[in-house]
Amino acid sequence: MALTIKEVEHVAMLARLSLTEEEKKVFAEQLGAILGYVEKLNELSTEGVEPLAHILPVFNVFREDEVKPSPPREEIMANGPLTEDGYYKVPKIV
Amino acid sequence: MxxxxxxxxxxxxxxxxxxxxxxxxxxxxxxxxxxxxxxxxxxxxxxxxxxxxxxxxxxxxxxxxxxxxxxxxxxxxxxxxxxxxxxxxxxxxxxxxxxxxxxxxxxxxxxxxxxxxxxxxxxxxxxxxxxxxxxxxxxxxxxxxxxxxxxxxxxxxxxxxxxxxxxxxxxxxxxxxxxxxxxxxxxxxxxxxxxxxxxxxxxxxxxxxxxxxxxxxxxxxxxxxxxxxxxxxxxxxxxxxxxxxxxxxxxxxxxxxxxxxxxxxxxxxxxxxxxxxxxxxxxxxxxxxxxxEEIKKNMPELPEQAKQRLMERYGLSSYDAEIITLTPEYLAFFDQCVALYPDAKTVANWMMSELNKYLNQNNMEITEVKFRPEHLASLLKLIDNGTISGKMAKTVFEEMFNTGKEPEVIIKEKGMVQISDVQTLKGIVEEVIKNNPKVVEDYRSGKEKAFGFLVGQVMKATRGQANPALVNELLREYLSKE
Known part of the structure; x- marks a missing residue:
């Protein structure tokens, strides 16, 4: 079942996407189809099956609290589109 | 409202x-x-x-x-x-x-x-x-x-x-x-x-x-x-x-x-x-x-327990114990001082009045204090054995706070030793009584306030170095004589 236009607008807002009216209609259909497909899982009986928090039966994977040197700043920041004095520079927020 | x-x-x-x-x-x-x-x-x-x-x-x-x-x-x-x-x-x-x-x-x-x-x-x-x-x-x-x-x-x-x-x-x-x-x-x-x-x-x-x-x-x-x-x-x-x-x-x-x-x-x-x-x-x-359980077993003393300990072992008030247990460093300072000078209430009073006064004035933490807990303990002992008066000790404390010097050193440098010699003080007391006949009269007619004035005069004459307890004693003695 297709999503409502309102739902599409909400998801788009959360993803910071601006959509045309035409796109909203297309995505309402497509997202609806995807959800419908996943919905099939609900047909399975999960009685007696413990809910999983993780797909692997692995627990307590730890590192010790030991400092390792961080890579050089220039390397880390090389992909930053805009930098200044060792900072990333971003459009004004708030 | x-x-x-x-x-x-x-x-x-x-x-x-x-x-x-x-x-x-x-x-x-x-x-x-x-x-x-x-x-x-x-x-x-x-x-x-x-x-x-x-x-x-x-x-x-x-x-x-x-x-x-x-x-x-x-x-x-x-x-x-x-x-x-x-x-x-x-x-x-x-x-x-x-x-x-x-x-x-x-x-x-x-x-x-x-x-x-x-x-x-x-x-x-x-x-x-x-x-x-x-x-x-x-x-x-x-x-x-x-x-x-x-x-x-x-x-x-x-x-x-x-x-x-x-x-x-x-x-x-x-x-x-x-x-x-x-x-x-x-x-x-x-x-x-x-x-x-x-x-x-x-x-x-x-x-x-x-x-x-x-x-x-x-x-x-x-x-x-x-x-x-x-x-x-x-x-x-x-x-x-x-x-x-x-x-x-x-x-x-x-x-x-x-x-x-x-x-x-x-x-x-x-x-x-x-x-x-x-x-x-x-x-x-x-x-x-x-x-x-292991973490519980190794848990350091918490403020509530420390507070109870101070109240039970030393008889401190809930309020005092609360202030002393605000940070572990402050409590450690107190504990170290009390280990050397067991009158815990006196230690608490000095920390909460004098020490906190200078900490607040200088916007400092206890960890930044220049002198050590043992210095405060020595200072309090010097009051007890009559070397200095409580009032002089406050001056020494301020100097200790500013310089981190040991109290004995400060006392020596400033020539602050208390005058506890009876003969010396007797002379000064006599002098003060002689010079203030009006006040002596007031005292004898029942004005207790006048007594304080006379003590003050003796302290002034000795630049604050007279042993206050002794001055009190001598003054009363002289005033009751005639």
Missing amino acids: HSEFEVVIGLEVHVELKTKTKIFCSCSTEFGAQPNTQVCPVCSGFPGMLPVLNRKVVEYAIRAGLALNCEIAEFCKFDRKNYFYPDLPKAYQISQYDLPICKNGYVEIEVDGEKKRIGIIRAHMEEDAGKLVHQGTITSSPFSLVDLNRSGVPLLEIVSAPDIRSAREARAYMEKLRSILLFAGVSDCKMQEGSLRCDANVSVRRKGETRLGVRTEIKNLNSFKALERAIEYEAKRQIEAIEDGEEIVQETRTWDEEKQVTRSMRSKEEAHDYRYFPDPDLPPLRISREWV
Whole structure:
């Protein structure tokens, strides 16, 4: 079942996407189809099956609290589109 | 003034755990480094990087939870909290949603001699975001600069129940929380460095009403004073709005330290859709009871226990014991001093009056004090054996505080030794009596005040060095003679 236009607008807002009216209609259909497909899982009986928090039966994977040197700043920041004095520079927020 | 209203406050406190490395990578957490020098692909959110949990973070979280009387979960997991913000490089924060590590605890506070229990709903582990540096003020800045050094620093978010009813209770809760966390040894709790931060949820309602009013969340509370003032302001603002027939809007507000007002930041209507889901990169935790027991066994003395000890062993008042147990360093100073000078009440009095006076004047912490606890102990012994008077000791104390010199050295340098020689003092007392016949007359006709004046004259003549007890004794003796 297709999503409502309102739902599409909400998801788009959360993803910071601006959509045309035409796109909203297309995505309402497509997202609806995807959800419908996943919905099939609900047909399975999960009685007696413990809910999983993780797909692997692995627990307590730890590192010790030991400092390792961080890579050089220039390397880390090389992909930053805009930098200044060792900072990333971003459009004004708030 | 607004007695028909009740203020309801809940606090969300973020405390930085004092691990050496970040929660999910091995970058240093040291404060004050050059921007973006303690970052790596994991904590700056490069695609495909895998977080690995720091064991120490879990240990500290358990220790904090136990200190706050919480239940420690046998099973917990990490979840992703999704939102866009420039200080959040992955566009999600790794946090804990429905299965936090600690829940159902409490903290006991005391305001105006009245004890009260403030519930703790939960405490969970999460990663800190980066820091935004604004040019100019937060609202007028033309652009923002991002430093990711703080991104990935481990935090414990402690959420109180809405049990707090006044700004003063909020402050007392914060102070108690801070001292517990300091004693537990899990955080430095430095508000000015941001390792202890607090958001306040504030609402008001008419007394007798059981439903909660619409709340606002106040951010940017960087000191105990800011917390107290912001809540006072916000409660008053809400009450006045309601009395004017306005409706309170649920929103986030910021505390403007300069203008001493709260201002609206953004409305929360659309903001609360974080789409939490379990982080597939992090396997869940099974926390064995053996681990919890071990941490419990090694728990340092907590403020409440220390307070009891001071009251029972030394007979200190609840108030005095509370002040002395505010930080572990202050208590250690007291304990070390008492080990050498067993009159604990005197030690407490000197620390709370003289020491605190100079600490406050200089805006210093006990850890920055130049002299050692043994110096205070020596000073108190010098009063007891009559070398100096209590009054002189205060002068020595000030010098000790400023220079860190030993009291004996200061006394020698200043030539401050007390005059306890009876013959010398007798001469001075006679002189004073001879020179003040009128005052002597007054005293004899029953004016006790006149006696104080005569003591003062003797002290003046000896530049404060006369042994006051001896002066008293001699004066009474002479005055009763004729």
